[in-house]
Amino acid sequence: MSSIYQAFTPEGKREGRVWLITMGIIALIAAFIAIVDPGFAAKVLTWTLGIWLVVRGVFELAGAFAAGDRVPRWIIVLSGILSIFLGVLFMLNPAAGAVSIAFTLGAFAIAWGVTFIAAGLTLRRLESSVETGARHGATPQPT
Numbered sequence: 001m002s003s004i005y006q007a008f009t010p011e012g013k014r015e016g017r018v019w020l021i022t023m024g025i026i027a028l029i030a031a032f033i034a035i036v037d038p039g040f041a042a043k044v045l046t047w048t049l050g051i052w053l054v055v056r057g058v059f060e061l062a063g064a065f066a067a068g069d070r071v072p073r074w075i076i077v078l079s080g081i082l083s084i085f086l087g088v089l090f091m092l093n094p095a096a097g098a099v100s101i102a103f104t105l106g107a108f109a110i111a112w113g114v115t116f117i118a119a120g121l122t123l124r125r126l127e128s129s130v131e132t133g134a135r136h137g138a139t140p141q142p143t
Contacts (some may be wrong), residue, residue: 002024002025003023003027004020004021004024004025005018005022005024006020007020007021007024036116042094042098043094043097045098046090046091046094046095046097046098046101047090047091047094048096049087049090049097049101049137050086050087050088050089050090050091050094051087051091053083053084053086053087053093054083054084054087054088054091055086055087055134056080056083057079057080057081057082057083057084057085057087058080059080060076060077060079060083061076061077061080061081061082063076063080064076064077064080065078082130
């Protein structure tokens with residue numbers, strides 16, 4: 001939507017207006033499809049991710065043999081093979097791919113939550129130890 005707005009601002013270049021309008025219309029169509037049929041949108045996103053992973057893997061394999069000795073070649077080859085394998089899995093079963101993406105995002109969200117809780121408890125403990133030391137006239141020691 002902001003692309004369409006930018007196309008009609010006075011500062012916008014005339015040459016780029018067609019592209020901005022086109023991108024805005026494509027974004028609106030994609031948003032409409034995602035709202036009307038979220039399952040289809042999830043399949044398209046999973047397919048897009050699968051294709052991207054396969055292309056990335058192919059480039060990693062090609063780059064492994066063109067790269068210097070800064071990174072061991074077997075690591076780049078392994079990364080390329082894993083990218084291709086995961087991309088093919090996503091394309092063969094987009095529904096399971098979408099579920100695995102959602103599961104992974106959920107697992108990361110839980111990990112972030114646990115990390116933030118641990119950080120908050122640590123900060124609370126440090127703050128209370130600083131306050132206790134200040135009451136007793138001690139200066140806090142760095143750890």
